[in-house]
Amino acid sequence: MHSLPAAKPKDALSNSNLLFLIAVVIFVLMYGFAMLRYPGSFLQFQTFFDLFSLNAPLIIITLGISIVMIGGGIDISVGAVTGLVTMCCAVFLESGTGSVAGAMLLALGIGIAFGLLQGYLISYLDIQPFIITLAGMFLANGLLTTIHKDPLNVTMPAFVALRDFELVIPWLGTNNRLGNFIPLEIKLGAVVVWILVVLLAVLMKWSRFGRNLYAVGGNSQSALMLGINVRRTKLYSYLLCGLLSGIAGFVYIMTTGAGNVGNASGFEMKAIAASIIGGTMLTGGVGNLFGSPIGALTLLTINELIRAAGVNSNFQAIVSGLLLYIFIVLQSAVVWLRGRGKFRLALPSWLSRQG
């Protein structure tokens, strides 16, 4: 054996952390570019926080789908379930007998019901998650249009108060073009997002369930041999994802104030994309819950950038698509190179030696 280096050797970055780091770097670069190019809007704190306020449901769904993907599964029913929840809550709140607390419970209940059903079928009956959640998507979509076809604005006073509630933080405010001072305003949805990110990241890092889920996603056969209850762990991941769809649904209607058949449609695909950009691998076992909001923010920043540039909005989809290609190729290249042992250092040597 050759002599040991004097300093305590650092562990090579895990794939999860490496992909997370790449996601952060890309987001920072992109946001930095946006700030330089369009200082008028992107230099305002309001713009940054609006990304959370206005897109809270998508970020919450991304968290849920990331959890399922870490366990090696997929859930494409999330968007439809979220949409269904918004409409159910709207109908309930407008029925005259509804209450805000009741609507919250309803939202959680619907999410849990879908999560439980799909999780059971996938884990205990060994059916492909794609097919089961595709069925779930159709079911939720069908229920949504059956319950109420037209847009439904919620006028219940208690709910409207909640919808319009904003946290005001004066010390992060900015002056607008006319020179009037505008304080920073944050919607409740953003707060929900932050709480969930921290809670779920802790859950995935420190709870037995979280670690078991990483094991199941990494190699479910090995996980079984290591004495992990694979079926139950998978079931919980879908349950959690369903629950988060429920929360996302409530946050959605709390943001827009209306039930609509188009609510959250297509969110499942955006969430999958965001999750992948945030460093979650479709093959399972690799991902970081802090990466998921970053991935979502990256996707949203691209959209904002394109909007700011004033080009055709079709470019949003094109650029998102191209970026996703790049990310997936990058991920598999990194993992492949590592597997061949040719990519031991996570950072180029000129970077890692500085530390």
Place this chain on the structure above:
Amino acid sequence: MRSENVLEMQGICKAFPGVKALQNVDFALRKGEIHALMGENGAGKSTLVKVMTGVYEKDAGHIAIEGKPVHFKSPQEAQNSGIGTVYQEITLCPNLTVAENMFIGRGRYAFVQWKQMNARATKLLQSLGIPVRPTQELASCSLAVQQMIAIARAIDMDCKILILDEPTSSLDEDEVNKLFALMRELKSRGVGIIFITHFLDQVYEISDRITVLRNGELIGEYEASSLPQFELISKMMGKALSDVATIKKHEPPATGQRVAVYEAAALSSDAGVRPFDFSIQKGEVNGFIGLLGSGRSESARAIFAADKPTGGDIKMNGTSVKIRAPLHAMKQGIGYLPEDRKGDGIIAELSVRDNIILALQVMKGFFKPFSRKQAEAFSNQFIQSLNIKTPSANTPIKALSGGNQQKVILARWLLTKPEYLILDEPTRGIDIGTKVEIQKLVLKLAEDGVSVTFISSEIEEMLRTCSRLIVMKDRQIVGELSGMNLTQSDVMHVIAGGGV
């Protein structure tokens, strides 16, 4: 009772579709002993272990731990009852840290105490001399280290029974010695250890008793000190076939008329066979013989380029050819019947007919399909001539018994009219009657001028069919035997190192 049994298994049966993996097997493990479980490929060792640990459910039989009957439904339950297992294939999660892999699935708390876990792991790794940090990702460790981590995990579980299924296959000598020291220490603490390996020297170095399995049946249980290595080999390979049927070996052509169909010089592949020279004459039946892991299958795979070839000069009928992929080999008239029938051979959902015409179709090209009538004619011809027992040519092959599936694959290759056919374990897991039929068929092919390389873990079968045996050990050729009257002891002397 001085040395009570910590584990008792009685009358264990386990069948998979088409194969009886275990038939009425008894096994007993004493407290504080190292018990070697021996047998050739497919003898049922791993199946027996998996029945013990709840991975498979047994079809019949009783298992008792310390006298109490148990019935495990999952590896988790077995683990909780004090069975620690290191499986042949590494069953750890590459995306978790070293420490996690040692402790996951064992904690009783809802939350992970990383600091405590890493500290405990560091201690354990140091005491075993494993040169890794607990916070490293498992994927960054070498295979040998991963294997040691799996062992460390099993040891730390404070188990009553420790099962080591081929733990040494990826370890170097030093690591093996470390492992053995550890096993002895555990033994002195009263742990019963089941040790599975194909390295005979290691068995004698460390085992107290040996149980031999063959074809899913128990051959016997012996004290290691009273079973010579020579006898162990013969028990593993078996010789009970001789009275079933007598068949006449095919006489190779006289020296003067010999034509080498296939010749290779310094052939090697990325599966780790040492470069070897090999040739086969027209109408000859020869075979690679050796124990499991000796490289007999790898050599055959190298000829067919089933593993990526890394060197060698090949001549077919005297002219130089390049064989870099199985399709090249097929076009040169070489056929290969793989060892793993389920994985490499049959396409379970397709009909018998489609399975038969598959290889010929591949050679013809997929855009020129055979007409239904042609396919019908091909398949019917072989269903008759090979006596394949199937309700019809349309039956999916998965519905057939193991022996008949094997005949279908044989038919597939015969249809391509190969000059040279390699049969790797063609008779594994099939009944004796069909075995004899296949042996006869091999000899008939040889009479028709086809060259055949035959590989089997049953030595008797090879002695009955081959006129030349190439003896392998540790992935290289250690000797060659030829003649019409080869005997088992000739072969064993070469394998055991006695020279030709």
